[in-house]
Amino acid sequence: MEYPIFDVPLLGGSLLIAKVAIFHAFIAHFSVGSGFFVALAERRAIREGDEATLAFLKKYALLILLVPYVLGTVTGAGIWFTVALVSPRAISVLIHQFVWDWAAEWVLFLIEVVSIFLYFFTWGRVRAEVHNRIGWVFAVASLLTLFIINAILSFMLTPGGWVPHAPGAVWKAIFNPSYFPTTLIRALAAFALAGAGAVALAAFVHGADARVRERVVGLAYRMILPAILIFPLLGWAFAVLPERAQQVVLGAGPAMLIFGGFGAAGLGILGLGAALGAWRRDYTVSSVQALVTVLVAFVAYGAFEFVREGLRRPYIIEGFMYSTGVTAEAAATLDRRGNITQTRLQGVVASCPWALPPGEAYAQLGTLGQGEAVYRAACLRCHSVDGYNAVRPLVRSWSRETIRHLLDRMHEVKLSMPPFPGTDAEKEALADYLLSLRKPPAGSRPAGG
Amino acid sequence: MKTTVNPHLIPSYDMLGLPAPPWLAQALMALTLALHWTFLGGVVGGTALLLANARRARTNPDQAELSRRLTPFLPFFLSMAMTLGIAPLLFVQVLYGQFFYTANILLGWWWLGMLGLLLAAFALLWLGWHRQAEGRPLGLVLPALVLLVLAKAAVVLSSNATLTQSPEAWQATWARGMNRLFTGDPTLVPRVAFALTGFVAMGGLLVAVLAQMGLLPKAGRRAGASLALPSLGLQLAFWFWLMASLPPAQGERLMAARGEGAFWWVATAAFLAAVPMAVLVWRGGGLAGLIAAAVVQFGGLLAWALTRDNLRRAALEPVYSPASVPVHPEWSSFALFAVVFVVGLGVIGWLVKQSLPAAKA
Numbered sequence: 098m099e100y101p102i103f104d105v106p107l108l109g110g111s112l113l114i115a116k117v118a119i120f121h122a123f124i125a126h127f128s129v130g131s132g133f134f135v136a137l138a139e140r141r142a143i144r145e146g147d148e149a150t151l152a153f154l155k156k157y158a159l160l161i162l163l164v165p166y167v168l169g170t171v172t173g174a175g176i177w178f179t180v181a182l183v184s185p186r187a188i189s190v191l192i193h194q195f196v197w198d199w200a201a202e203w204v205l206f207l208i209e210v211v212s213i214f215l216y217f218f219t220w221g222r223v224r225a226e227v228h229n230r231i232g233w234v235f236a237v238a239s240l241l242t243l244f245i246i247n248a249i250l251s252f253m254l255t256p257g258g259w260v261p262h263a264p265g266a267v268w269k270a271i272f273n274p275s276y277f278p279t280t281l282i283r284a285l286a287a288f289a290l291a292g293a294g295a296v297a298l299a300a301f302v303h304g305a306d307a308r309v310r311e312r313v314v315g316l317a318y319r320m321i322l323p324a325i326l327i328f329p330l331l332g333w334a335f336a337v338l339p340e341r342a343q344q345v346v347l348g349a350g351p352a353m354l355i356f357g358g359f360g361a362a363g364l365g366i367l368g369l370g371a372a373l374g375a376w377r378r379d380y381t382v383s384s385v386q387a388l389v390t391v392l393v394a395f396v397a398y399g400a401f402e403f404v405r406e407g408l409r410r411p412y413i414i415e416g417f418m419y420s421t422g423v424t425a426e427a428a429a430t431l432d433r434r435g436n437i438t439q440t441r442l443q444g445v446v447a448s449c450p451w452a453l454p455p456g457e458a459y460a461q462l463g464t465l466g467q468g469e470a471v472y473r474a475a476c477l478r479c480h481s482v483d484g485y486n487a488v489r490p491l492v493r494s495w496s497r498e499t500i501r502h503l504l505d506r507m508h509e510v511k512l513s514m515p516p517f518p519g520t521d522a523e524k525e526a527l528a529d530y531l532l533s534l535r536k537p538p539a540g541s542r543p544a545g546g
Numbered sequence: 547m548k549t550t551v552n553p554h555l556i557p558s559y560d561m562l563g564l565p566a567p568p569w570l571a572q573a574l575m576a577l578t579l580a581l582h583w584t585f586l587g588g589v590v591g592g593t594a595l596l597l598a599n600a601r602r603a604r605t606n607p608d609q610a611e612l613s614r615r616l617t618p619f620l621p622f623f624l625s626m627a628m629t630l631g632i633a634p635l636l637f638v639q640v641l642y643g644q645f646f647y648t649a650n651i652l653l654g655w656w657w658l659g660m661l662g663l664l665l666a667a668f669a670l671l672w673l674g675w676h677r678q679a680e681g682r683p684l685g686l687v688l689p690a691l692v693l694l695v696l697a698k699a700a701v702v703l704s705s706n707a708t709l710t711q712s713p714e715a716w717q718a719t720w721a722r723g724m725n726r727l728f729t730g731d732p733t734l735v736p737r738v739a740f741a742l743t744g745f746v747a748m749g750g751l752l753v754a755v756l757a758q759m760g761l762l763p764k765a766g767r768r769a770g771a772s773l774a775l776p777s778l779g780l781q782l783a784f785w786f787w788l789m790a791s792l793p794p795a796q797g798e799r800l801m802a803a804r805g806e807g808a809f810w811w812v813a814t815a816a817f818l819a820a821v822p823m824a825v826l827v828w829r830g831g832g833l834a835g836l837i838a839a840a841v842v843q844f845g846g847l848l849a850w851a852l853t854r855d856n857l858r859r860a861a862l863e864p865v866y867s868p869a870s871v872p873v874h875p876e877w878s879s880f881a882l883f884a885v886v887f888v889v890g891l892g893v894i895g896w897l898v899k900q901s902l903p904a905a906k907a
Binding site: 154196 | 640898
């Protein structure tokens with residue numbers, strides 16, 4: 098919509114965003130939790146004069162603090178870059194609404210960079226208490242960045258009473274209905290992921306004695322255990338979801354149900370495993386146990402993030418902007434070029450000139466060319482032709498009548514689909530183009546290279 | 547290349563309007579950009595010094611010690627540069643989002659590839675740190691690779707910046723095929739050359755300051771100044787080359803000695819003044835002289851950041867001006883940022899104060 102179209106072969110733009118986002122979120126949450134893990138473990142070791150544990154922490158600080166931190170920084174920029182390429186109108190609205198919150202988060206990033214490098218470089222070179230305080234500064238700054246970024250993420254799913262330009266709009270956007278439960282969930286998830294990482298560290302490193310490993314695993318279990326509280330918090334988050342999203346969770350979206358099930362099962366296994374270990378005071382872990390712990394943590398976390406991304410569909414910002422970049426009726430007075438009331442009258446391609454082959458006009462194209470332009474304007478961001486969420490396998494057995502009928506009612510048939518944003522003539526052209534995809538792929542010609 | 551703007555291809559400005567008066571976003575963008583360049587200077591200049599020092603470090607223990615102690619600073623400088631670079635990217639999206647995003651998408655995988663380049667630079671710097679920690683020499687290849695990676699990143703960024711302010715080139719760029727670097731702007735090469743030499747100069751001065759403060763071996767003072775001096779001379783030459791490559795109307799607007807044109811004069815004065823200051827520093831002098839030279843260079847970069855924005859506005863003026871966008875400020879949200887900023891500076895100050903004695907040891 099309005100912008101050039103970033104064509105991601107096979108993956109599709111939305112899956113590219115999801116992959117980068119989930120990887121970043123996993124690393125970033127791990128980094129936040131690790132800050133607390135190391136600061137806590139160091140404080141306890143200082144109090145008890147436990148030099149062996151301090152030496153262990155020093156030796157692996159690079160692995161569990163600095164590397165995840167840097168990876169998180171780069172992949173965090175990666176999300177920004179990817180969303181700007183795939184959904185520029187969405188990131189633009191978010192930046193214009195939350196610019197000062199992002200700027201505040203940036204200050205916290207600066208504190209994180211300075212504190213983590215100083216923490217690393219000054220180990221054993223400043224008083225132990227001072228060093229530990231530097232660690233706490235990193236941990237707290239990291240957690241605060243999570244609090245800010247989750248305001249933006251939760252806003253996208255539950256904008257609540259947000260009305261653009263209304264007094265206090267930004268505060269309504271920040272403290273949206275799902276902000277508190279999801280922030281708590283994210284904090285608990287961060288601690289649990291760091292705990293899982295610490296279990297793996299204890300199982301795989303060489304050169305540390307058994308007592309140190311057991312102390313590390315003991316603390317790791319205590320960081321994982323509170324994650325059980327995520328279950329009631331998920332109930333709270335569910336209660337404030339839009340009705341459409343609630344229906345998806347309750348079975349209208351089978352994929353979401355399956356992924357949600359994976360997430361819940363993984364979380365349960367992780368929590369129970371830690372509870373059992375802590376109750377039996379058995380802090381020895383084999384490498385297989387450690388691998389399973391990390392895998393389960395990753396699957397649980399990734400599944401929940403996938404569900405969160407999926408629940409938003411067909412919107413990028415619930416009730417305000419569809420995943421196509423077309424805005425909903427609620428934005429009719431704000432959006433001069435890509436609102437659905439306009440695109441339905443003037444055509445979606447009229448708002449998306451980059452969907453056409455360079456230098457060509459819509460009227461000059463044949464029916465299939467016009468249909469392809471409509472597909473690029475209205476479908477390509479979520480549906481590739483042959484890759485992820487592909488349309489070719491979908492239409493293979495469909496008649497033209499079926500396709501045409503679905504274009505009329507796709508938002509009713511499938512809750513994750515937006516309403517068709519164009520004119521009836523565009524619908525006809527798109528139906529012809531989709532029908533042509535039933536043939537082998539040689540015929541399609543991408544516009545704009 | 548087609549030189550007329552196709553107005554249909556230009557997206558509308560964001561539907562929420564501006565969240566702050568343009569001057570505020572412009573000022574913060576320029577300040578944070580200059581800070582970003584300063585730390586980027588630390589990486590580029592520091593790596594250039596490692597490269598220049600590689601041979602001498604084999605036979606001269608002082609130079610070997612300088613390389614060994616300088617290497618761990620570089621990943622930190624890169625992290626700082628990256629983090630500081632987020633803020634100007636934020637404000638450029640606030641002010642010029644519709645042009646910036648279009649340029650991003652036309653560059654496509656090149657733009658996304660920036661992240662790969664940054665990760666590669668980090669990995670190489672860490673590898674160097676690891677080698678030095680094990681007592682192995684750094685060699686020529688590793689710092690040369692870091693410089694190549696960063697130079698490529700500079701080309702991608704400059705390509706994006708020039709395409710952002712060249713909507714008249716979008717149609718032709720699109721027709722040529724997306725996912726290609728935009729090299730059609732005559733200012734691209736002088737921009738990159740000016741930026742890289744400016745970074746090396748800033749890095750040299752930073753190394754000299756750190757050495758004078760006792761955070762690096764004393765040999766760093768002379769080595770840093772020796773790197774900064776020729777780089778400042780080259781920077782000045784490239785500065786005038788860059789100005790000569792501008793379209794005449796834009797050049798005249800920049801050099802107008804009043805209003806925003808004053809930034810160009812300030813930048814030129816700073817870059818001119820930095821050269822004799824560096825000569826004095828190179829011949830000797832204390833910490834104050836070194837800091838003064840670094841501050842003058844920073845002032846030049848800051849004035850260039852403001853000039854650069856002036857240039858962008860001049861280029862976009864036929865089709866867009868941030869001043870024409872409705873402003874809907876969120877002052878309570880800005881106040882929160884301001885408080886976090888002040889507290890954050892205090893926390894960073896505390897962190898540095900606590901760590902300085904250890905760093906000097």
